[in-house]
Amino acid sequence: MAKLNPLDLYDIRSQLSEDELMVQDSIAAWVDERAVPLIAECFDKARFPTELIPEIAELGLLGSTLEGYGCAGLNYTSYGLICQELERCDSGLRSFVSVQSSLCMYPIYAFGSEEQKQRWLPEMAAGRAIGCFGLTEPQGGSDPANMKTHAKRDGDDWLLNGAKMWITNGSVADIAIVWAQTEDGIQGFLVEKDMAGFVTQDIHSKMSLRASTTSELYFDNVRLPDSSRLPGVKGLKGPLSCLTQARFGISWGPIGCAIDCLDSVLKYTEDRILFDRPLAANQAIQIRLADMARRITTAQLLALQLGRLKDAGKMQHTQVNLAKWNNVRMALDIARDARDMLGGFGITTEYTPIRHMLNLESVITYEGTETIHQLAVGRELTGISAF
Amino acid sequence: MKILVGIKRVVDFNVRVRVKPDGSGVDTDGAKMSINPFDEIALEEALRLREAGIASEVIVISIGDSSCQQQLRTGLAMGADRAIQVDTDIHLQPLAAARTMLAVIETEQPGLVILGKQAIDDDNNQTGQMLAALWNRPQATFASKVVVAGDTATVTREVDAGLETIEVDLPAVITTDLRLNTPRFVKLPDIMKAKRKPLEVIAFTELAVSNDNNIQIDHYAPPAVREKGIMVDSAAALVTELKSRGLL
Ligand SMILES: Cc1cc2nc3c(=O)[nH]c(=O)nc-3n(C[C@H](O)[C@H](O)[C@H](O)COP(=O)(O)OP(=O)(O)OC[C@H]3O[C@@H](n4cnc5c(N)ncnc54)[C@H](O)[C@@H]3O)c2cc1C
Numbered sequence: 214m215a216k217l218n219p220l221d222l223y224d225i226r227s228q229l230s231e232d233e234l235m236v237q238d239s240i241a242a243w244v245d246e247r248a249v250p251l252i253a254e255c256f257d258k259a260r261f262p263t264e265l266i267p268e269i270a271e272l273g274l275l276g277s278t279l280e281g282y283g284c285a286g287l288n289y290t291s292y293g294l295i296c297q298e299l300e301r302c303d304s305g306l307r308s309f310v311s312v313q314s315s316l317c318m319y320p321i322y323a324f325g326s327e328e329q330k331q332r333w334l335p336e337m338a339a340g341r342a343i344g345c346f347g348l349t350e351p352q353g354g355s356d357p358a359n360m361k362t363h364a365k366r367d368g369d370d371w372l373l374n375g376a377k378m379w380i381t382n383g384s385v386a387d388i389a390i391v392w393a394q395t396e397d398g399i400q401g402f403l404v405e406k407d408m409a410g411f412v413t414q415d416i417h418s419k420m421s422l423r424a425s426t427t428s429e430l431y432f433d434n435v436r437l438p439d440s441s442r443l444p445g446v447k448g449l450k451g452p453l454s455c456l457t458q459a460r461f462g463i464s465w466g467p468i469g470c471a472i473d474c475l476d477s478v479l480k481y482t483e484d485r486i487l488f489d490r491p492l493a494a495n496q497a498i499q500i501r502l503a504d505m506a507r508r509i510t511t512a513q514l515l516a517l518q519l520g521r522l523k524d525a526g527k528m529q530h531t532q533v534n535l536a537k538w539n540n541v542r543m544a545l546d547i548a549r550d551a552r553d554m555l556g557g558f559g560i561t562t563e564y565t566p567i568r569h570m571l572n573l574e575s576v577i578t579y580e581g582t583e584t585i586h587q588l589a590v591g592r593e594l595t596g597i598s599a600f
Numbered sequence: 601m602k603i604l605v606g607i608k609r610v611v612d613f614n615v616r617v618r619v620k621p622d623g624s625g626v627d628t629d630g631a632k633m634s635i636n637p638f639d640e641i642a643l644e645e646a647l648r649l650r651e652a653g654i655a656s657e658v659i660v661i662s663i664g665d666s667s668c669q670q671q672l673r674t675g676l677a678m679g680a681d682r683a684i685q686v687d688t689d690i691h692l693q694p695l696a697a698a699r700t701m702l703a704v705i706e707t708e709q710p711g712l713v714i715l716g717k718q719a720i721d722d723d724n725n726q727t728g729q730m731l732a733a734l735w736n737r738p739q740a741t742f743a744s745k746v747v748v749a750g751d752t753a754t755v756t757r758e759v760d761a762g763l764e765t766i767e768v769d770l771p772a773v774i775t776t777d778l779r780l781n782t783p784r785f786v787k788l789p790d791i792m793k794a795k796r797k798p799l800e801v802i803a804f805t806e807l808a809v810s811n812d813n814n815i816q817i818d819h820y821a822p823p824a825v826r827e828k829g830i831m832v833d834s835a836a837a838l839v840t841e842l843k844s845r846g847l848l
Contacts, residue, residue, distance in 0.1 A: 216618060216627070224630055231670050232791055235677060238634070239786035246785075273788030285788040295788075 270340030301469030305425030317344025324445030383428025467544030638716025
């Protein structure tokens with residue numbers, strides 16, 4: 214029998230279609246050659262590798278599941294694999310693609326007018342227009358129904374007032390998808406960069422997701438024509454449906470972090486000689502390595518079945534809640550443990566686990582905190598909302 | 601002008617291969633498989649010639665069982681126009697592979713055939729040369745630069761002494777070296793487009809090519825483990841060490 218692949222113990226790749234394998238392999242090759250060499254420096258300097266945007270777009274990574282408008286029309290399992298490969302490099306890189314694809318292009322595609330789609334989707338797919346998604350507010354992200362940002366009718370126009378916080382790509386975006394209270398419930402608006410009354414400010418001193426821009430958005434009587442409102446949806450289900458798309462990708466992404474961490478510690482513990490034997494020869498180390506492999510495997514199987522359900526049009530949001538919770542927690546625990554096994558080397562950016570570990574602190578918070586996902590699963594099981 | 605490009609399915613260069621315990625071969629079970637890297641370079645060169653308006657069609661060919669269709673599809677996603685799989689379970693050796701390609705060449709009549717200089721599985725480095733001889737056409741091996749003008753190709757070759765530039769009449773066989781180009785990444789929309797491109801399957805038996813696999817392999821063994829190096833603290837000590845081993 215052949216030696217098992219420690220990073221794919223159950224040969225889950227054998228369950229992928231020829232197209233899905235090709236997607237994974239081609240993105241993996243790009244990530245290794247183009248993104249991995251840059252990322253430690255980007256994290257260190259707290260900058261997103263903007264120089265990669267043209268390539269990311271050319272590869273077809275932006276809005277890859279959408280049909281038409283210059284998009285590839287891939288299935289969701291492929292999108293999951295893309296997220297996994299990008300996040301194997303860095304959560305910030307995957308966040309960029311998630312936000313553009315799932316949080317910005319998706320709502321325009323699903324809820325936008327044909328005019329909005331024609332205007333924005335091809336530009337966004339080509340990476341010439343960058344989007345951001347403004348839902349969270351300073352008062353509290355876990356309870357979006359309680360948002361304060363509001364839009365009021367003023368003749369044929371709308372006047373937008375309020376603030377958003379923790380917005381990925383906020384200051385670099387050409388177009389912000391902003392969710393606001395209206396007389397008719399929560400609605401989405403397309404706010405363009407240079408509109409009067411719209412300003413952004415970056416959040417500095419982040420210890421996490423440093424290779425990604427995070428900003429605050431302020432709206433002071435921003436005048437919007439009705440044509441910038443997303444006509445297709447009203448109520449919280451608008452933004453929540455976007456989050457379900459993005460959370461689907463986040464259920465896959467951290468598997469990449471965990472695989473990268475396990476890969477690092479397998480090499481390190483094999484080469485490191487302490488007490489006259491490789492570190493890997495200790496029971497205490499092997500148990501930790503085995504546990505990593507166990508948790509990665511369960512996460513891979515969970516993600517794959519989630520993908521199959523979504524591609525069959527049968528996925529329910531509770532299934533995403535559980536997968537996002539499990540898989541991010543799995544990766545965060547593995548990253549922390551891998552960091553420890555690397556000893557002193559583990560605290561430098563020369564090794565990847567500490568970067569993944571710090572990034573995953575954001576990933577476990579954004580797109581619904583771990584607690585919020587647990588409560589969503591609890592509500593499904595009991596029928597009682599305990600938020 | 602049509603360009604025919606050979607594509608071989610091989611164990612990915614990143615995979616650490618293992619010899620089967622009984623020495624009967626290399627364990628490829630479950631290993632990640634890829635296009636032979638030199639063949640990827642060959643395809644890239646052909647695509648560039650098509651993009652420059654010199655070639656009109658790029659055809660990728662692979663000899664093997666249906667699993668090699670995966671590499672052909674990747675070739676189509678990179679940009680080849682169509683693909684041919686010569687279907688056989690037999691692991692053909694270079695001479696039989698060259699004969700098989702010749703049979704396809706006779707129907708396709710390409711103006712240029714580009715192959716990798718070798719495949720990273722067996723490292724034979726023979727098929728291109730044998731094909732040129734059987735076809736009775738010129739060969740330009742180990743190419744690091746290719747310029748096609750009219751009926752000739754000017755090819756810079758990487759040879760032991762450095763670089764050598766030769767001119768060959770077309771049709772000809774070119775085999776690629778590592779520095780010829782950097783292959784492009786596959787783009788996601790092209791993966792979807794590749795599904796609609798033609799992939800023709802020809803049974804090996806239909807080509808009436810003799811399968812004279814004339815090399816018999818008795819045993820596979822992993823390379824001997826390299827001995828650990830030693831540190832010497834001066835040039836004199838180095839010379840003494842080398843002398844004691846009869847290396848100086
Ligand atoms: C790097 C980064 C990027 C982000 N990008 C975006 C973006 O692009 N767009 C966007 O809209 N938002 C974005 N966010 C915001 C993110 O979604 C929120 O931070 C998240 O939803 C949590 O909201 P909060 O920070 O206000 O925390 P809070 O909601 O204040 O939560 C604080 C703590 O209370 C817990 N908690 C909350 N409610 C309950 C309860 N009922 N019972 C028990 N515990 C509870 C939470 O689990 C958490 O531990 C981003 C955040 C980060 C860190």
